[in-house]
Amino acid sequence: MSYLIFFIAATGTLAGAIGVIMLKDPFYSVLALVVHLISLAVLFMLLQAEFVAAAQVVVYAGAVMVLYVFVVSYIGGQNLTTGQGPGRAGTLGAFACGAALVIELFIAVLGSGLKAIGTTGAHTAAGFGNPERIGALFLTKFLAPFEIASYLLLLAAVGAVTLARRRGGLEDGVEDPARISVADFMRPRPYYTGTLAEGFGHPDSLSASHAAERQERPT
Amino acid sequence: MTIAWYLAVSAIIFVIGAAGVLIRRNPLVILLCLELMLNAANLALIGFSKMWGNNAGQIFALIVMVVAACEVTVGLGVIVAMHRHRLPADVDAMRELRG
Numbered sequence: 001m002s003y004l005i006f007f008i009a010a011t012g013t014l015a016g017a018i019g020v021i022m023l024k025d026p027f028y029s030v031l032a033l034v035v036h037l038i039s040l041a042v043l044f045m046l047l048q049a050e051f052v053a054a055a056q057v058v059v060y061a062g063a064v065m066v067l068y069v070f071v072v073s074y075i076g077g078q079n080l081t082t083g084q085g086p087g088r089a090g091t092l093g094a095f096a097c098g099a100a101l102v103i104e105l106f107i108a109v110l111g112s113g114l115k116a117i118g119t120t121g122a123h124t125a126a127g128f129g130n131p132e133r134i135g136a137l138f139l140t141k142f143l144a145p146f147e148i149a150s151y152l153l154l155l156a157a158v159g160a161v162t163l164a165r166r167r168g169g170l171e172d173g174v175e176d177p178a179r180i181s182v183a184d185f186m187r188p189r190p191y192y193t194g195t196l197a198e199g200f201g202h203p204d205s206l207s208a209s210h211a212a213e214r215q216e217r218p219t
Numbered sequence: 220m221t222i223a224w225y226l227a228v229s230a231i232i233f234v235i236g237a238a239g240v241l242i243r244r245n246p247l248v249i250l251l252c253l254e255l256m257l258n259a260a261n262l263a264l265i266g267f268s269k270m271w272g273n274n275a276g277q278i279f280a281l282i283v284m285v286v287a288a289c290e291v292t293v294g295l296g297v298i299v300a301m302h303r304h305r306l307p308a309d310v311d312a313m314r315e316l317r318g
Contacts, residue, residue: 006220010228017232017255021239026247033251036232040258047225047269049277052261052284059284064254064291071295072247075302094241098234105230109263110223114270117223122272133274134281142278149285156289160296164303 006046012039026075030068037061047121049129225266233259244310246301250294257287 016036020029037060044053110117127133138146236255243249261280268276298308306313 002220006224010224013228014231014235017235020248020251020255021235021243026245026251029248029251033254036255037258040262043225043228043262044265046220047265049265049268049280052265052277052280055281055284059288060254064288067291067295068247068251071298074299075247075308091242094238097241098238101237102230102234105233106227109226109230116270117226118221119270120221121269124269124272128272129268129274129277134277137274137278138281142275145278145282149282152289153285156292160292163293163296164299 002046005042009039009042009046012036013043027069027072030065030072033068034061034065037065048124051129051131051134054131222266222270226263229259229262229266232256232262245308246294246298246310246313247308249310250291250298253290253294254287257283 013036016032016034016039019032020036023029023032037056041053041056041061044050044056116122233256236252236259239252239255240249243252261283264276264280264283268274268280301308301313
């Protein structure tokens with residue numbers, strides 16, 4: 001039975017992975033990645049990693065993929081890659097590199113001489129990989145990586161907001177950013193400063209030139 | 220199934236991701252291919268975790284997932300910023316850091 005489940009899940013992961021790189025539309029690539037991730041969660045279950053499988057489905061296939069879908073819908077398909085592709089020689093070269101890499105990895109991993117690689121793994125106790133065990137390890141032996149991961153997530157969230165926000169707030173009346181003075185920071189800010197309305201472009205937040213620019217943008 | 224089968228699947232997924240980075244030029248798809256490679260590493264880590272009967276590999280895989288989530292967040296932020304500046308979604312056309 002586990003053989004059957006393994007082959008179905010492995011086929012799903014490989015098909016999803018090939019779909020990601022072969023489908024033209026980025027939206028379909030994201031959906032193929034969802035198939036890949038859910039099949040991979042099944043493989044994790046087979047390896048007795050219940051908590052990691054659940055986190056994979058909830059965090060990856062749930063949250064991260066929703067983020068991808070939002071961004072793909074926001075960017076839209078109108079500005080797909082323009083100009084010349086990598087060309088026939090480039091694609092063939094990429095596949096040659098891939099074939100060389102897969103042969104190398106097979107030699108490196110399967111020919112590594114690890115004795116246990118041909119077994120189904122060590123005999124494990126009943127609670128191997130359940131949330132209780134993982135949580136206990138995270139709060140005792142691996143406390144430092146756990147805390148560092150939380151700081152990393154905070155930094156990434158702040159960085160992403162800083163990168164993706166619409167620059168606003170001081171634009172009105174300040175033509176040249178090089179000539180910003182302290183007095184500009186003392187001016188009262190509009191009422192929507194710091195809210196989502198600023199990020200998405202409140203009608204009041206756009207000066208006349210910005211408004212005209214916004215009108216001509218195809219949305 | 221023996222651990223070797225899982226490692227073989229992991230190696231193939233990694234190579235598919237690497238080939239995707241080489242042949243695709245849309246930055247969104249390149250980020251997806253990076254996800255594929257990180258997931259291949261996760262599968263290998265969990266396979267070795269089962270092989271040794273040690274939970275440390277699963278902890279490692281969870282930390283890799285956290286790092287992947289951070290990478291996706293910042294990468295998508297960069298892509299949205301590129302879109303705001305009306306730059307083409309093409310990594311070959313991205314030649315400047317200044318924005």
